[in-house]
Amino acid sequence: MKKKSWIRKNLFANAWSSLATIVFAVLVVAYLPGLLNWMVVQAVFGPNVDACQAARGTGACWGVIAEKWRLIVFGRYPHLEQWRPALATVLLLGLLFASCVRKFWTLWLVPAWIVVWVVFFWLMHGGLGLSVVPTDQWGGLPLTIMLSTIAIAGAFPLSIFVALGRRSKLPAIRTLCTVYIELVRGVPLVSILFMASFLFPLFMPVGKSPDVLIRVIVGLILFWAAYLAETVRGGLQAIPKGQLEAAASVGLGYWQTQRKVVLPQALAIVVPAVVNTFIAIFKDTSLVTIVSLYELTGALSIALNSDANWRPFKIEGYLFIAALYFTFCFAMSRYSLWVEKQVHHG
């Protein structure tokens, strides 16, 4: 009974609704079999080039993923050493998730992050008993996760100072911070990456240009700090003036007031927005492929462009990494919604 009334209310409430339902039903009948046929029935799942070529046009070739997944996921990292980026990434993700749980929000997070970064770079780069893998061979998912994590870990603290600066009473500091924020937010990330790639070497003392990976990391941090600063500023603005006055009346100075009274409240408010920015960072890390760092998107290209047999099945490869990105981003956006609810309840 209940089901019947649900159907009437949600599928056939009026003429338009009924029409939409019928159109949808017709589309499903017309196209779903073909789609399923391509995706599953006629698809080739094994890493078999000939079968894939034979099924071309009628069935998907998921075999390309079975064949190339290690190249796609790890980029050009040496095959035998790929356990290292895998382990390093798991460590990093573990700590990232832990940092999202309110129970762990203590000062212990700082040394934990330092230790994990040190271990991460040791595993990735090598030395101390591990063979050295130069940064130009880093790639794939570990690089994506590393770049986005390091970008937010660096940009977030910086953004707090910039946001405070933009609200400062001192005109010179306020102007500097405002100009920085507006300049950076006014230009596309690509231009910052070009800067990191072409101009950064010119900016450094002659012959002392750092590795392209480091240049890109600096670019990402400076870029995202401007966006996060606006997010943090939103949180600062939400703190009532009375809090500042109360802090001043008991004699707290500027920095004490910010550290003990303002920031703890403001940052708690902006956690969901920061998670959303992290999602944006994670997605936009794909842009570093434009300056020849082979993260997930770039790794797919190296994996397939060089191999004429598998090259025709790049679409399946794109769908695969799209699914990877989707999984990560969707999970994080759910988390952000959950945190938002917590903030509203607490």
Add this chain to the structure above:
Amino acid sequence: MAEPIILFEKVNKWFDGFHVLKDIDLQVAAGERIVICGPSGSGKSTLIRCVNRLEEHQEGRLVVDGVELGDDVKAIEQVRRNVGMVFQQFNLFPHMTVLENLTLAPVYVARKPKAEAEANAMKQLERVRIAEQAHKYPLQLSGGQQQRVAIARALCLTPHIMLFDEPTSALDPEMINEVLEVMIELAGQGMTMVCVTHEMGFAKAVADRVIFMDAGQIVEQAPPEEFFSNPKSDRTKDFLSKILGH
């Protein structure tokens, strides 16, 4: 008369073009209890907020507890340590427990050891009769309880002067008395108090002097008996008839 603990000499203040305080002259002796009243917008809050320099005055001399207030950072620090303030909206720190609210300044401003600060905080909480709530968060308390915590917080730095800016106006009527009782008790212990309030019962009971402000000026000041029974200026009469009239 001994050296006044608060001294206003021809103090003037402007908000941009707007003249809020006009030639304020006022002396408060140590241990004196002052009530300030006046219509909304007359500059009462601004006046007492100048005392701990939440607002800065532009002209005239303002000496608090022997320190002349000016642009000097150290002077401001010292004054704020010796002057406690209670706000209309309580302004407790919502992310800290009651106890943390009370120990924050003693630990970070007065650099007292934590244990000592906590012991003192508990003593102040008992003074405002709310010790059992020490580990709750402010938003879990009623308005009256929050305001008493705010008073205790101000007391934790053992101030020489307490400023109150309409401490009961944000409270539901049934909670006003519990706050007033605490304030009366404080007055009985010889604390110098400057209190903006429209609780005329409180003024009659504890004030040594009532000050009436209008349009940025001190229009009239007198002991409460005289102030209420025999106001001199027409503006005062008008104001009193409005707030006592019904």
Add this chain to the structure above:
Amino acid sequence: MRRPSARKRWSWRSQAFRGLLWQVVAVLLVGFAVWFLAHNTLENMRARGIQSGFDFLKGPAGFDIGESLIPYDALDPYWKAFLVGILNTLRVAIIGIGVATLFGTLLGIGRFSANAIVRGLCYAYTETFRNVPILLQLLFWYLVFTEVLPPVAEPVSVGPFLLSKAGFSFPWWVEGRWSVPAPGAFSMEGGASATPEFMAVLMGLVFYTSAFIGEIVRAGIAAVPKGQVEAASALGLPRGLQVRKVILPQALRVIIPPLTSQYLNITKNSSLAVAIGYPDVVSIANTSLNNTGRAVECISIIMLVYLVTSLSTALFMNWYNKRVAIQER
């Protein structure tokens, strides 16, 4: 009325002095950083023998550009090549903004449909397309055009609209009459066509951004108090009129500020065109940079173009918001 500034006694303990000190330190630090970078850049340029200056803009560009709104050939100077790039950026951004707004609005309204399937599809679309990087989507569409679609000779057609490796062809007003495209020997004949590069950038921008716009529209509509809708129903307004006359005008106030930033995002994201070779301003600058080695100049031009766009939009929005705010009273 006279407002004297407070007489300040200067001492190292005064607030004024402390404030000044902080500012001087900040300005000096930034100044030093800028000087350091500029100094190094000059040194590096001297060491590598790189020439500098914008004089190269007058020299011939020497490369062809795939599509242009104004007449251009390889002998034209660099500044003209940049102009072509800027126009191409504006073209894809403006069309993208139009289509994404339309599409996003439908998506946002669809979330309140009486029909559960429509609601579900709109939600699924939003979540899918905003959780996949725009660059990936752009590359995907480009691949679809260059690999999956049939060659020019046998296009996929939907009425008079044709899709093929040659791009998207549609009827167009040519020489005083409608001309309908038809497959020719090597390219489409008649009508008008958009190149695969343009289409890939446009589709990437539209699919990605409309998901965000849909979410903004949904939130804007959800922000309209329920009482408003009830009042409109009580007046007997039909559903369509309720949306147009009551809900949208109020939702618009909530929608417009984030919508503006999405428009700016479309403009900035059009720079991803460089990944597939659509000749927008970034691609042109990239090519010029590789040809001339004038990195500082070329990247400055990119940044300047985007800054001018972003800042002028921001100024316009401030003006607009002020106007709306005044009308409120």
